[in-house]
Amino acid sequence: MSRKKSAKGKGATSSPSAGSLTGKGTGKGARSSPAIVQMNGVVHPIRPSVSCSSDFYDIAFKVMLVGDSGVGKTCLLVRFKDGAFLAGSFISTVGIDFRVMITLLSYALQIWDTAGQERFRSVTHAYYRDANALLLLYDVTNKTSFDNIQAWLTEIHEYAQQDVVLMLLGNKVRDRVKELQIYSGLEEFGVPFMETSARSGLNVELAFTAVAKELQHRSLEDPSEKFKLQEYVNKEMKSTSCCRS
Numbered sequence: 001m002s003r004k005k006s007a008k009g010k011g012a013t014s015s016p017s018a019g020s021l022t023g024k025g026t027g028k029g030a031r032s033s034p035a036i037v038q039m040n041g042v043v044h045p046i047r048p049s050v051s052c053s054s055d056f057y058d059i060a061f062k063v064m065l066v067g068d069s070g071v072g073k074t075c076l077l078v079r080f081k082d083g084a085f086l087a088g089s090f091i092s093t094v095g096i097d098f099r100v101m102i103t104l105l106s107y108a109l110q111i112w113d114t115a116g117q118e119r120f121r122s123v124t125h126a127y128y129r130d131a132n133a134l135l136l137l138y139d140v141t142n143k144t145s146f147d148n149i150q151a152w153l154t155e156i157h158e159y160a161q162q163d164v165v166l167m168l169l170g171n172k173v174r175d176r177v178k179e180l181q182i183y184s185g186l187e188e189f190g191v192p193f194m195e196t197s198a199r200s201g202l203n204v205e206l207a208f209t210a211v212a213k214e215l216q217h218r219s220l221e222d223p224s225e226k227f228k229l230q231e232y233v234n235k236e237m238k239s240t241s242c243c244r245s
């Protein structure tokens with residue numbers, strides 16, 4: 001369903017006035033020159049965008065990665081797009097970073113990476129408004145990031161659309177010997193949940209596919225049956241359990 005048109009149709013997104021984006025790409029798999037995000041008149045060079053062809057589809061969904069600094073948002077996105085793990089020193093994202101435009105299930109997903117640091121919060125809030133889906137990450141080896149989930153959910157309820165698709169991702173799973181046992185109580189958030197590892201790639205593709213499926217179902221005017229995100233994820237995780245470390 002990807003059509004070469006400007007992004008004006010159902011589900012098309014717009015950038016908030018807080019920032020504008022420059023930088024062009026040529027679609028999936030292409031590398032573009034480094035994008036620049038301008039915020040309040042300040043120009044921030046950011047990591048090279050993987051692909052930024054935002055104006056080729058008339059059905060586009062805006063997906064944002066949010067969560068504390070260091071939980072692995074950027075690495076998850078790089079893993080999804082490039083199939084590689086960003087090893088080496090941790091470079092914290094500055095402000096907001098439009099990294100990927102990808103076609104999944106015939107829909108264009110515009111994926112935005114955000115800074116987890118508190119000082120950029122007002123910038124990222126401005127972008128919540130027109131997000132169709134939010135992936136909220138925490139780090140399963142970091143209790144503070146788990147404890148902050150409720151605060152993130154409060155922010156999301158305040159700034160995002162009421163019907164935003166939301167999924168909680170416990171990242172860095174099975175990567176460390178000492179993983180915190182903090183899974184009990186996840187149900188209380190009432191948000192679909194799954195485990196991921198940007199390092200090994202575990203469930204990374206599934207996370208984005210599940211969100212795309214939910215968006216697809218919601219966009220159907222008369223969905224014949226209700227799609228249950230958590231059930232889908234559980235089923236798919238089981239079917240790949242042979243490959244989990």
Ligand SMILES: Nc1nc2c(ncn2[C@@H]2O[C@H](COP(=O)(O)OP(=O)(O)OP(=O)(O)O)[C@@H](O)[C@H]2O)c(=O)[nH]1
Binds near residue numbers: 072088094116117197
């Ligand atoms: N072991 C392990 N380390 C990871 C994983 N994902 C990310 N990391 C590491 O965690 C650190 C932070 O990763 P980033 O992806 O930059 O974190 P971020 O959430 O984007 O942080 P901000 O940009 O500051 O919001 C880096 O040192 C990564 O190498 C993972 O799945 N497993």
Ligand SMILES: [Mg+2]
Binds near residue numbers: 073092113
């Ligand atoms: Mg980052």
